[in-house]
Amino acid sequence: MIRRILPLVAGLLWAGSAFAADYSLLNVSYDPTRELYADFNKAFAAAYQKETGKTVEIKQSHGGSGSQARAVIDGLQADVVTLALAYDVDAVAAKGLIAPDWQKRLPQNAAPYTSTIVFLVRKGNPKGIKDWDDLIKPGVAVITPNPKTSGGARWNYLAAWGYAQKKFGSADKAKKFVADLYQNVPVLDTGARGSTVTFVERGVGDVLLAWENEAFLAQREFGKDKFEIVSPPLSILAEPPLAIVDAVADKKGTRAIAEAYLKYWYTREGQEIAARNSYRPRDPEIAKEYEKSFAKVELFTIDDVFGGWTKAQKEHFAEGGIFDQIYKN
Amino acid sequence: MSLQSNLASSTTQVRAYAPTADLNVVSPPSQREKVRPHTAASKRDLRTEPRPIRFLIVALALIFLTVFVVLPLVVVFASAFSRGVTAYFVALTEPEALSAIWLTLLIAAISVSLNLIFGVIAAWAISKFDFAGKTFLITLIDLPFSVSPVISGLVFVLLFGAQGFFGPWLQAHNIHILFAVPGIALATIFVTFPFVARALIPLMQEQGTQEEEAAVSLGASGLQTFFRVTLPNIKWGLLYGVLLCNARAMGEFGAVSVVSGHIRNETNTMPLLVEILYNEYQFVASFAIASLLAMLALITLVVKTILERRLDEGQMVSDD
Numbered sequence: 001m002i003r004r005i006l007p008l009v010a011g012l013l014w015a016g017s018a019f020a021a022d023y024s025l026l027n028v029s030y031d032p033t034r035e036l037y038a039d040f041n042k043a044f045a046a047a048y049q050k051e052t053g054k055t056v057e058i059k060q061s062h063g064g065s066g067s068q069a070r071a072v073i074d075g076l077q078a079d080v081v082t083l084a085l086a087y088d089v090d091a092v093a094a095k096g097l098i099a100p101d102w103q104k105r106l107p108q109n110a111a112p113y114t115s116t117i118v119f120l121v122r123k124g125n126p127k128g129i130k131d132w133d134d135l136i137k138p139g140v141a142v143i144t145p146n147p148k149t150s151g152g153a154r155w156n157y158l159a160a161w162g163y164a165q166k167k168f169g170s171a172d173k174a175k176k177f178v179a180d181l182y183q184n185v186p187v188l189d190t191g192a193r194g195s196t197v198t199f200v201e202r203g204v205g206d207v208l209l210a211w212e213n214e215a216f217l218a219q220r221e222f223g224k225d226k227f228e229i230v231s232p233p234l235s236i237l238a239e240p241p242l243a244i245v246d247a248v249a250d251k252k253g254t255r256a257i258a259e260a261y262l263k264y265w266y267t268r269e270g271q272e273i274a275a276r277n278s279y280r281p282r283d284p285e286i287a288k289e290y291e292k293s294f295a296k297v298e299l300f301t302i303d304d305v306f307g308g309w310t311k312a313q314k315e316h317f318a319e320g321g322i323f324d325q326i327y328k329n
Numbered sequence: 330m331s332l333q334s335n336l337a338s339s340t341t342q343v344r345a346y347a348p349t350a351d352l353n354v355v356s357p358p359s360q361r362e363k364v365r366p367h368t369a370a371s372k373r374d375l376r377t378e379p380r381p382i383r384f385l386i387v388a389l390a391l392i393f394l395t396v397f398v399v400l401p402l403v404v405v406f407a408s409a410f411s412r413g414v415t416a417y418f419v420a421l422t423e424p425e426a427l428s429a430i431w432l433t434l435l436i437a438a439i440s441v442s443l444n445l446i447f448g449v450i451a452a453w454a455i456s457k458f459d460f461a462g463k464t465f466l467i468t469l470i471d472l473p474f475s476v477s478p479v480i481s482g483l484v485f486v487l488l489f490g491a492q493g494f495f496g497p498w499l500q501a502h503n504i505h506i507l508f509a510v511p512g513i514a515l516a517t518i519f520v521t522f523p524f525v526a527r528a529l530i531p532l533m534q535e536q537g538t539q540e541e542e543a544a545v546s547l548g549a550s551g552l553q554t555f556f557r558v559t560l561p562n563i564k565w566g567l568l569y570g571v572l573l574c575n576a577r578a579m580g581e582f583g584a585v586s587v588v589s590g591h592i593r594n595e596t597n598t599m600p601l602l603v604e605i606l607y608n609e610y611q612f613v614a615s616f617a618i619a620s621l622l623a624m625l626a627l628i629t630l631v632v633k634t635i636l637e638r639r640l641d642e643g644q645m646v647s648d649d
Contacts, residue, residue, distance in 0.1 A: 026592060034609055061591045062605070075491030075500065076508045076590045095492070193608045221610045251503075 021057035023257050028078035030065040030151055030240070031193045032214045036113075036277040037082070043273055044264045048257070056257060064191040065151030072097065072245060079249050079258045082242045084151025084192075087309040089243050097247040108282050111239035112265035113274035116297055117159040119230040120199065120208040120215040127206045131232050132163040135207065136180040143205035144185055145195040147317055151240075152192035154317060156209040159236035161316075162305040166234065179326035200227070211238065212294070216278035231295035236302065405623050408616035420614035421621070428594045429602040429618065435510070436585075436598060437578040440517040444574050448525025449567070453559070455526075456533035457541065470526050473519055481519050482587025485512055508590030513598065516584040521574045528570030529563055532640075536562055565639045572636065576629040580622060 029037055041058040048056050061068065061076070065084035069091045072078045081098075083089055086109070092098050103110045121129050127140050135142050145153035157178065164177035187204065189195040192214060199208035200218050207230075208215070215229045242262050249255040264270045271281040275290040306312035316322045377383060410417050420426060451470060455463060473481060487493045489506040499506060506512045540562065544554045560567075582600040589596045597605065599618050606615035 031608075059595060060593045063591055071508065071590055073492060074486050074507060075489075075496060075505075076592075077505065197608065 021055040023054060023056040023254065024059065025056065025079045025254060025258060025261060026059045026061065026077055027080050027082055027261075028061045028068050028072055028076060029082040030068060030084040031062055031191050032152070032211055032217070033082065033240075034060070034062050035217065036213070036274070036279060039277060040265075040270065040273050043269055044261055047264065047269065048260065056261075058261070064149055066091075066149055077248050077252070078245050079252065079254050080242060080244050080262060082240065084238075084240050085154060085309060086239070086241050087154075087313050088151060089241055090310065092243075092245065097245050098243050099246050102243040103241060105244075106242060106262060107266060109239055110241040110243060112242065112270065112282055113240070113279035114282065115212045115238045115240065115279055116231075116235045116299055117156050117209060117238065118212045118215050118235065118295075118297075119232065120196075120210050120218060121206065121228050121230055123226055123228060125228055125230065129207050129230055132160055132177075132181075132234075135160070135209075136177065136184065138184075140184055140207065141186050141205040142181060142184045142207055142209060143187065143189075143195050143199045144209040145192055146188040146190055147323055149190045150192055150195075152211050152214070153188075153195075154312075155211070155236055155238045157316065157323065158302060158306060158312060159209075162236055162300050163232070163234050165305060166300070175322060175326065178322075182327055212280070213278040229295075231297050234298045234300070236305075237299040239301075402623055402627075405616055405619050408612060409620040411616075412613050416613050417617050417620075420611075420617040423614065425594055425597070425602065426614070426618060429597050429599045430621070432510070432513075432595075432597070433579050433599040436514055436517050437575055439514045440521055440578045441571055441575050443518055444521055444525050445567070445571060447522065448529060448570060448574075449563075451526045452529035452533050453555075455530055456536075457538050467530070470523050473522050478520055478581065478583030479587060482516050482584035484519075485516055485584075485588050489515075507588055508592070508596060510596070512588040513585050513596060516588045517578050517581055520581050520584050521577045524574035524577060525567070525570035528566050528573070532563055532566040533559075565636055569633065569636045569640065572629055572632055576625065579625055 027037060027041075037058075037060055041060070045056050045058065048054065061071075061078070063071070065088045068076075069081070069083060069088040072081055072092050073095050081089060081092060086103060089098065089102060093100055093102055099105070106112070119129055119135075121127070127137075128134065129140070134140065144156045147153040147157045160181050161174050161178050164174035165171060168174060168177065187198060189198055192211060195208060196210060196214055196218055198204050200222055208218075210218070212229075212231075215227075219227050219229060242265065244255065244258045244262065246255075249258045265274070266283075268283070268286065271283040271286040275281045275286055275293065278293065280294055281287050281290065302309060302312060306315075314321070378386070409420075421430075451466070454460075455467060486507060488495055489499060489512060490496050491500055491507075506515070540558050541554050544558045549557065579598075580600055581598075582604075585598055586601060589598070589601055591597060591601065591605070599622055603615050603619045603622070606612075606618065
């Protein structure tokens with residue numbers, strides 16, 4: 001009996017301790033980037049080994065952007081964070097784990113890939129959804145996660161608000177529009193991936209407000225014959241930022257490699273990986289190459305319309321903020 | 330040896346009533362039937378409900394069981410094998426799956442063995458001694474049953490998190506508890522603590538202290554008494570507790586989810602990996618892992634039934 005079990009245990013031990021690399025990084029990321037970072041980590045490890053001869057193992061942790069930031073604050077030993085929005089990185093920075101000027105340390109607001117918010121509808125677009133206005137029509141069920149817990153949901157909310165403010169010209173009318181929109185939401189999941197599963201797997205709702213990359217992924221996984229992507233003419237420029245967690249990297253002595261890891265995003269290879277995973281690349285050359293993959297959408301930034309994340313967070317999503325007011329009524 | 334044979338008689342006395350009690354339950358109605366004259370009405374068995382009602386009740390129970398227990402099980406296995414046997418085993422031998430299986434076994438081994446020791450000590454203290462605060466101790470042991478697992482996890486975040494009570498000290502000494510194996514083990518121990526103690530307390534209370542007193546009066550030391558008198562008496566109950574403890578330790582989701590940090594290949598247990606794979610549209614892989622957990626549940630059920638029978642039969646067989 002023991003003779004039979006021992007090899008099994010040894011095998012499991014091996015599996016547990018395998019891949020001992022020269023360096024090890026922990027990247028704490030948000031929900032929909034699983035596939036993106038699976039690709040990117042492999043490419044980076046190969047490139048790094050080619051350049052330096054050292055092997056590097058990148059460990060990943062995924063979850064709701066807000067709760068991931070919380071875990072890092074509570075002591076999750078992340079060398080880098082790659083979250084859904086700057087506000088969550090700011091929350092970690094506020095505890096002194098990341099330098100306050102983190103967003104200036106890397107080009108383009110420390111967001112080498114961007115995305116936007118699009119609509120995923122069922123085959124043939126039976127409700128005829130083309131623009132934000134169609135979402136507040138009676139009888140249209142909209143699926144979006146809870147902006148209190150999900151980063152993607154906050155981008156959804158702000159995209160709708162930005163559209164309405166530009167169209168109607170006043171904050172009051174924008175508030176009314178967003179309130180009407182959330183009247184049409186039958187269920188608020190806690191995270192972006194949860195909402196996708198609700199829409200795609202459980203068949204709830206007529207339209208899913210989703211990250212563009214998430215919509216493409218769902219289409220790839222389940223087939224173009226089941227879902228269509230509708231890009232509204234106007235949407236928000238979502239910039240998911242990266243940062244080194246200074247306190248952890250300095251303690252573990254991994255700052256140099258963590259820097260190399262994040263900078264790899266700005267190389268040609270990194271930008272191509274982003275584009276292949278349906279994130280919009282920043283590099284104009286690569287963007288041109290993948291032009292056909294992404295619909296032409298007029299994009300506004302959070303700084304333009306809301307005056308930055310800190311302000312938007314306080315006004316809209318804080319306790320008693322505008323979201324609380326409209327979702328109660 | 331003399332110690333054992335001395336004890337044998339007392340055990341037989343305690344246990345002997347069980348078979349007769351069973352006989353008593355069966356015999357009176359059959360006697361009653363003999364006395365009664367055979368009328369048309371009495372042809373209907375008075376011991377039970379009329380046939381249609383019996384049928385209805387059994388059918389309802391069966392439908393309920395089918396919908397809520399059998400069907401989900403079938404779905405788990407059907408989904409796991411939906412792309413064939415090869416895909417199933419490929420999914421189970423992925424590094425991520427192996428790491429989750431290994432971590433789950435490790436956590437179960439740690440938490441079950443520690444809870445075995447704690448549980449026996451706690452049950453021993455409660456059933457063999459009288460002391461102030463005993464009821465309070467029993468309530469405390471039951472606490473993990475009544476607390477939501479998420480809260481159980483958060484407690485450890487508040488204690489060992491970087492912003493928590495011991496956090497700064499642990500950080501300064503570079504000790505990692507949260508988001509690592511110790512944290513997951515702690516949360517699991519907390520959640521599964523009551524199982525062993527709860528299985529032993531009624532058993533040990535029923536057995537009383539006479540046998541131990543007899544052993545001590547015959548000159549046995551404390552440890553001798555424990556290993557040669559108490560332990561043989563409680564071994565089936567102990568196994569029963571260990572079994573349930575193990576099932577819960579391997580299946581725990583909520584508390585572990587809070588303290589895990591979800592680091593791939595490192596701090597994901599099987600239940601956590603099931604959710605992760607499901608959310609990544611890897612349904613076969615997700616249900617393959619889920620099927621392992623379901624098999625664990627089925628094995629637990631079978632062994633539990635055997636152990637319950639052993640417990641009912643008493644320990645006469647094992648005592649000699």
